[in-house]
Amino acid sequence: MARPEINRSGEIEVFVRVVEAGSFSAAARALRMTPSAVSKLIARLEARLGARLISRSTRRLQLTPEGVAFHDSGARILADLDAAEREAAAGAAPRGRLRVNAYVPFGQHRLMPLLPRFLERYPEISVEVVLTDSVIDLLEERADVAIRAGPLRESRLVARKLGQSRMVVVAAPAYLEARGTPQTPTDLARHNMLAFGFARYIDGWPFVDTAGTSVMVSIGGNTTVSDGEAMRLSALSGAGIARLARWHVEPDIAAGRLVPLLEAFNPGDEEPTHAVYVGQGKHLPARVRAFLDFLAEAVRI
Structure with a gap:
């Protein structure tokens, strides 16, 4: 009886991808396979090796000691294969x-x-x-x-x-003419502060007071946007005050379309x-x- 053909490098790649992705389904998406196909391949690999590599007793993917050792060896093998292919194709253009x-x-x-x-x-x-x-x-x-x-x-x-890039608070001249220019961070409570519609890494706008103490101002306003460019355009239209990376609005500041505000209280944080x-x-x-x-x-x- 002929021995079935075994693609050992393919099995190793799938196993390593499962470990790095953290689940069968995530690895399947990355490899453009079905989760069942990935599961069957891992089962065949374990049967061929005669060792359990992944524990099925928990909901989270957990490697057995044999699985840890096989992953470490398999990752090194794949790295060596990648290096060999790169060396062989050193003269080939990226494609x-x-x-x-x-x-x-x-x-x-x-x-x-x-x-x-x-x-x-x-x-x-x-x-x-x-x-x-x-x-x-x-x-x-x-x-x-x-x-x-x-x-x-x-x-x-x-x-x-x-x-x-350093962060900066800005508003359009038309907005400031209509609503006045805030002189301190506490004045922002009387202004329309433009907000993002998704979670940010800080909750509010940071400033420093005259004593150098950090102050966080909560965002209050009637406009929420989906992205930074929408916030810039809202500020340009006079809808409210925005806080954005300086590189993003530098041309608008230079052209006078937006005016930096509260620079004396800017903490100098960079994005x-x-x-x-x-x-x-x-x-x-x-x-x-x-x-x-x-x-x-x-x-x-």
């Missing part, structure tokens, strides 16, 4: 579809204007861009790179910092921008590495 998810202001004012240069440099790469200020799951959305503003949450993702991605150590697809290197070279925040 393939690159999926990028970016927060709206960065996408509109930085990413989209730069894309023609990137695609001219790497003509064998095609790019799919989604702009949203909502935080996404890269595996769920099958994105290669996500570009996010603000402090990073703990995760298994790898991050590359693209820059950071970082990172490119985050799923990585296995230093091993990345050539198209992702080329994009990250391009952003680090071209982006100014």
Whole structure:
């Protein structure tokens, strides 16, 4: 009887992806397989090895001691395979579809204007861009790179910092003419403060008082927006007062379309921008590495 063909590297890749994704279903989405197919493959692998790798006694994925050892060895094997393939294809140009998810202001004012240069440099790469200020799951959305503003949450993702910008409170001259100019942070209680419709990493607007003590002002107003660009446009229309990264509104300030407010009370906090991605150590697809290197070279925040 002929021995059935065994794709051992494929089995290792699926097992390692299950461990790194934290569940069969997340790994299945990333691998474009069904959860049942992933489950059956892991079961076949365990049967062939004669060892249980994943405990089924809990709802959460939990490795047995044999599973921990096999994952560590398997991850090293995959890294060696990646290195061998990169070495063999060292002269090949990056290619393939690159999926990028970016927060709206960065996408509109930085990413989209730069894309023609990137695609001219790497003509064998095609790019799919989604702009949203909502935080996404890269595996769920099958994105290669996500570009996010603000402090990073703990995760298994790898991050590359693209820059950071001081925060600034601004309003349009027409709004200030109609409602007056706040002189201290407490004056904001009488003004329309523009708010985001999603959870932020700080609850309110931070300031420092004349004694240098930190003060947090709660946001109160009648306008909530979905993203930073919508907030900028609302401020430009005279709808209210906004707090945004300086790089985002610098052209508007220079042109007199927006006026910085309460600078004497500005705590000087800065908002970082990172490119985050799923990585296995230093091993990345050539198209992702080329994009990250391009952003680090071209982006100014």
